[in-house]
Amino acid sequence: MLIRYKDMRLVNSLMVSLQKMALLAMECRFDSLGLGAAEKAARARLSVAGEAAEHAAESIEAAGQAAGSIPAGQMAGEVDKRKLTILGEGTRHDVCASTFSPRSRPLPGICHAFTQDGRCVSLFKTLYTNLCSHQCGYCSNSSGCKSKSRTFSYTPEELARITLSLYQGNYIEGLFLSSGAGRDEERITEKMIDTIRLLRLRHSFSGYIHLKILPGSSEYHIQEAMMLADRVSINLEAASASHMSEICSTKSYESDILQRQRYIRHFMAEIKSKEGVSILPAGQTTQMVVGAGSESDEEIFRRAVFEYDEIGVKRTYYSAFSPQRGTMLEKRHAQPLWRERRLYQMDWLYRIYGFEKDEIRCAFDDNGFLNNSDPKLAIARDCLDLPLDPNTASYPQLLRVPGIGPKSAGRILAWRKRQPIASKKELAALGVRIKRASPFLKINGWIDGTMEMWQA
Amino acid sequence: MKRDWNLSFYLSMHRECNERLLARADRMEWSQMELSQQKEDIRIKRMADEVAGEVHRMKAFVRLSSLGSGALYGYLKPRHRIGEIVCDHFARRNQGVIVLLGNGRESWISYCREGRIRRERGNGLEESLEKLKSALQIEDGRHNDAVSDGLDAEGIWQAYYDSQYCPERKNLALYRRHMPRRDQEAAGLRLVQNKREITLDDFWQQKTVL
Numbered sequence: 001m002l003i004r005y006k007d008m009r010l011v012n013s014l015m016v017s018l019q020k021m022a023l024l025a026m027e028c029r030f031d032s033l034g035l036g037a038a039e040k041a042a043r044a045r046l047s048v049a050g051e052a053a054e055h056a057a058e059s060i061e062a063a064g065q066a067a068g069s070i071p072a073g074q075m076a077g078e079v080d081k082r083k084l085t086i087l088g089e090g091t092r093h094d095v096c097a098s099t100f101s102p103r104s105r106p107l108p109g110i111c112h113a114f115t116q117d118g119r120c121v122s123l124f125k126t127l128y129t130n131l132c133s134h135q136c137g138y139c140s141n142s143s144g145c146k147s148k149s150r151t152f153s154y155t156p157e158e159l160a161r162i163t164l165s166l167y168q169g170n171y172i173e174g175l176f177l178s179s180g181a182g183r184d185e186e187r188i189t190e191k192m193i194d195t196i197r198l199l200r201l202r203h204s205f206s207g208y209i210h211l212k213i214l215p216g217s218s219e220y221h222i223q224e225a226m227m228l229a230d231r232v233s234i235n236l237e238a239a240s241a242s243h244m245s246e247i248c249s250t251k252s253y254e255s256d257i258l259q260r261q262r263y264i265r266h267f268m269a270e271i272k273s274k275e276g277v278s279i280l281p282a283g284q285t286t287q288m289v290v291g292a293g294s295e296s297d298e299e300i301f302r303r304a305v306f307e308y309d310e311i312g313v314k315r316t317y318y319s320a321f322s323p324q325r326g327t328m329l330e331k332r333h334a335q336p337l338w339r340e341r342r343l344y345q346m347d348w349l350y351r352i353y354g355f356e357k358d359e360i361r362c363a364f365d366d367n368g369f370l371n372n373s374d375p376k377l378a379i380a381r382d383c384l385d386l387p388l389d390p391n392t393a394s395y396p397q398l399l400r401v402p403g404i405g406p407k408s409a410g411r412i413l414a415w416r417k418r419q420p421i422a423s424k425k426e427l428a429a430l431g432v433r434i435k436r437a438s439p440f441l442k443i444n445g446w447i448d449g450t451m452e453m454w455q456a
Numbered sequence: 457m458k459r460d461w462n463l464s465f466y467l468s469m470h471r472e473c474n475e476r477l478l479a480r481a482d483r484m485e486w487s488q489m490e491l492s493q494q495k496e497d498i499r500i501k502r503m504a505d506e507v508a509g510e511v512h513r514m515k516a517f518v519r520l521s522s523l524g525s526g527a528l529y530g531y532l533k534p535r536h537r538i539g540e541i542v543c544d545h546f547a548r549r550n551q552g553v554i555v556l557l558g559n560g561r562e563s564w565i566s567y568c569r570e571g572r573i574r575r576e577r578g579n580g581l582e583e584s585l586e587k588l589k590s591a592l593q594i595e596d597g598r599h600n601d602a603v604s605d606g607l608d609a610e611g612i613w614q615a616y617y618d619s620q621y622c623p624e625r626k627n628l629a630l631y632r633r634h635m636p637r638r639d640q641e642a643a644g645l646r647l648v649q650n651k652r653e654i655t656l657d658d659f660w661q662q663k664t665v666l
Contacts, residue, residue, distance in 0.1 A: 018576055018584075021567040022591035025526035025554045079607060081615040088619030110516045111634065115621040118630025124616065162612060168528070168550065169609040170520050322624050337625065415491055429493050 079162060083152040090127040090141050091178050094235075094287065095317040097122050099173040099208045101230040101282045110173055123210065124166050125176035128192050129153035132180030134215075136237070136248040137328035138292040138321055141180045147326025153182075156195040163199060167207050174208030174230070175199070185214040189221045196228045210282070215256035219263055226267060231282035231314075234260050239303040243293035247329065261286070261311045283314035290343060291321040291335030296368030298361070301346055305357055308350070318343045342370040349376060352406065353399045359383055377402045380440055387442040390427065391420045403437030463489060466504040466511075469537045473503065507536045510639070514542045517635075517643035518557065519610075524594045526554060529585060531644030533559035540564050544573055554592075556584055 097120040099109040111120035127141070131151040135144040154162075159177075166172045177195065182188040192211060199205035211229040213222055225232055234257055238244040241253035251257065264284050271279050286307055288300055304316040320340040323330050346363065349355040353376075362382035363375035371378070380402050388397055390412055398409040408431035415421060415430060422444055428434045464481045467473055481489070481500050489497055520528040528550060532539060539557060546555040547566035554567045558581030565576040565584060578584035588594075 018565065018587055018591045021554050021565065021574055021576065022526065022588070025552065025567060025592070079612055081611070084612060084615040085619040088616045092620050092622055110512070112516050113617060114631050114634040115617070116628055116631045117622050117625035118627040118634060119620070119622075119625070120634070121617060121620050125620065126616070161607060165607040165609045166613060166616075168520065168522070169613070170518060170530070170546065170549075171609065171613045322622075334624065411491060414487060418491075426493075430491070 079158070080152075082150075083154070084126075084162075086150070086152055087127040087130055087154070088125070090130050090180070091125040091176065093289075093319050093322075094125060094176070094178060094212075095119075095319050096176070096210065096233065096285055096287065096315070097125075098210075098231075098282065098285075098315070099123060101208050112171055112173065122173045123176040123208065124163055124172045124174070126154075126159075126178070128159070128177060128179035128188060128195070129182055130180050131182045133183055133185075134181055134248060134250045135328070136251075138237075138247055138289055138324065140324040140327060142327065144328055145324070145326045147324075154195075156191055156198055159195045160198040160203065160205075163207075164203055164205065167205070172207070174210070176210040176212075178212035179214060181214050181216075185216050186218060186221065189214050189217045189225075193221060193224050193228070196225070200228050208282075213260055213264070215251050215260070217260065219267075222260060222263060223267055226264065226280050229280065231285060232264060232280060233285040233287070234264075235287045236303065236307070237287070237289050238293050239288060239295040239299040243295045243299070246293040247289070258311075261307075261313070265312050283312070285315045285317065286311075286313050287317040287319060289321050290318050290340050292329060292332070296364075297339070297343060297346075297370045298364045298368030300343060301350075301360070301364075304343075304347060305350065316347060318347075336372075338372045339370070342372065342375060345375050346370070349379070354396060355379070355400070374402065376400075377436070384440050387440055389442045391416050401437050401440045403433035403435070405431075408432045463500070463504050466507040467500060469507045469511075469541075470503040471536050477503070507538060510534055510536055510642075511538050511541060513636075513639045514538065514643055515545050517639060517645050518542065518546070519643070519645065520546065520550075520555070523556075523585070523588060524592050526552075526592055527556060527588055528553055529556040529558075529581070529588070531559060531581065532557040532564075533642050533644070535638075535642065540566075540575065544568070544575070547573060554588065556581070556588055558584055 097109075097111070099122045109122060111122045113121040115121060129151065130141045130148070131153065132139075132141045133143055136142045137144070139145070140148065159175075163172070163175045167174065175196070177192050179188050179192055196209050196211060199207075199209070208231075209229045210231045210233065211225050213225060213232050213234045215234065222232070236253075236257055237251075238247055238253070244251060244253040261284065264280075268278075268280055268283075271277055288303065290300060300318070307313045307316050318340045320335040320337050321329075321332070322334040323332050346360060349360055350357070359379060360375075363370060363378045365371065380400060384400060388401060390398065393401075395409055395413060398404050398412060399406065404412070411430040412421065412427070412432070415426070421427060424434050424438060424443060427437070427441075427443070463486065464478055467481050468478060477496070477500055480496065481504075484492070484497070489501065492498070514532060514534060518530045518532050520530040523529055528546065530546075532542060534542070539562065543555055543557045543564040543566040546557070547553075547568035548571075551568050551570070554565060556563060556565050556578075558564060558578060560580055560582075563578035563581050563584040565578060565588070567574045578587070
């Protein structure tokens with residue numbers, strides 16, 4: 001084998017016998033999952049208060065026993081598969097699967113599996129309970145849903161054990177915990193926080209945790225959740241208060257959702273300025289249901305821009321509406337998936353490519369909807385009057401050409417420092433998609449004007 | 457190709473790597489390699505990409521079972537020489553626990569405590585597993601329930617995985633692209649497709665949607 005590590009000599013010196021390893025492992029078998037002793041000591045110093053945690057753990061145990069939903073034998077061994085399925089299904093329309101958290105050192109997100117719809121399964125994404133007092137017309141867990149047969153609920157202890165078991169088997173990177181509001185959202189939020197407190201403090205869980213903040217949760221609970229989780233999110237679901245009233249009669253858009261989002265932003269900034277510590281390393285996110293209400297794509301996009309600029313969310317997710325059996329919007333048509341995809345492309349153009357808001361608006365039609373075509377191409381047709389010379393164009397100008405992304409634009413800049421770009425072949429080798437880009441480029445004085453560029 | 461990559465590091469683990477390619481990769485800076493159109497440089501980049509891709513997918517797809525309270529083991533049969541760094545990754549993730557990965561021919565054992573990693577090589581998963589059992593003084597038939605607290609992780613995962621599938625979004629081409637069969641086999645994955653039971657209710661629901 002070819003060995004090129006600089007520290008190979010050190011590696012060899014670390015080769016030890018299996019017996020020695022076994023002795024070492026047996027020595028620390030009572031250590032908790034995922035953390036070394038030094039890291040655990042640091043975490044213990046950071047924890048809010050050891051005594052408080054112990055007290056909380058005791059109260060959780062008491063609550064778990066009182067709940068009585070899980071027979072004792074079942075708690076010890078098997079988990080109710082029906083419950084796993086129902087509470088898992090409750091979150092399958094939540095799109096966020098990111099596990100990137102720069103808590104210790106930035107690691108790329110890992111997708112442990114993909115479902116047959118091509119979506120990543122990296123987290124144990126589940127509801128705490130599917131009991132909900134809200135009447136959301138699109139949601140199969142809402143109180144108005146006629147097809148909901150049974151309600152299930154985990155206990156914090158049970159949920160923590162399942163998460164640990166899956167994490168250790170390398171099935172997941174962490175926990176994504178959402179929930180129905182139950183009869184009282186404060187009580188459910190408390191239970192959800194108890195779960196992640198158990199994971200973080202008792203089991204020293206170092207995996208990723210994404211916690212959904214229930215609409216209307218108190219500031220105190222939001223603060224607690226933010227201290228323990230990597231990411232929190234509150235779903236907007238609709239683009240405005242009026243559209244929210246179309247799909248849900250029990251949530252206040254301003255006070256239940258937007259105010260909570262502002263509070264998260266404020267608390268993050270406060271901690272940073274007072275204590276110089278960053279909490280919530282993966283920030284806050286949100287999600288909108290596309291097409292449940294009558295909002296246009298432009299309204300959705302405007303709301304997303306507001307969320308990025310004013311609330312400071314890391315990401316806005318879009319989930320195309322699909323009617324759920326027994327819900328109030330059961331008869332409404334499903335939205336095509338391309339609508340969701342085009343909105344993501346717009347989102348990308350704004351966040352990653354740095355397009356201006358006014359520039360992007362060219363992509364919408366008179367009614368504020370997007371067509372099923374690449375919005376970047378539509379914007380380029382409208383805004384790029386003259387073909388660009390890749391040898392003189394700036395980075396932002398290059399990014400506005402269809403077929404050129406941030407990577408290929410960076411390569412073009414690096415290449416032309418050494419020698420001018422003389423042919424389409426060279427551009428293709430730098431990663432440019434020539435077929436899409438050439439109508440908008442002038443290479444060596446030649447313009448490749450085709451019908452593609454000018455057609456409506 | 458990412459800027460922070462150590463190209464030679466990944467290249468050295470490729471099954472077709474040789475000293476000449478390594479010397480060439482060592483001589484060139486990242487920016488030069490990134491822009492180079494030379495046939496050999498393109499090959500080097502492709503080879504490093506293949507290794508990095510396999511490392512990433514094995515970190516994701518390998519599943520671990522517990523062996524008593526002090527060890528985890530799993531199946532791994534990679535195409536490139538990546539067994540050791542994948543094993544180290546799991547050892548760092550599960551500090552204080554011995555991690556054993558392997559297949560019929562070779563095996564890798566890593567143990568990490570307080571950031572320090574100890575390694576050993578074996579001649580196959582079965583053989584190393586037996587050695588580990590005797591080192592940990594574990595009797596046959598009682599090794600799977602200590603760390604995982606008696607939970608059937610595989611069963612829990614399968615029920616959960618099935619629940620995440622949205623039939624209205626079915627996209628098998630994308631699924632196959634993200635989870636190539638070759639990599640599933642390399643990680644010994646037993647992911648059953650289409651396991652979600654389709655009921656008559658689902659049929660009617662789909663019909664309503666259409």
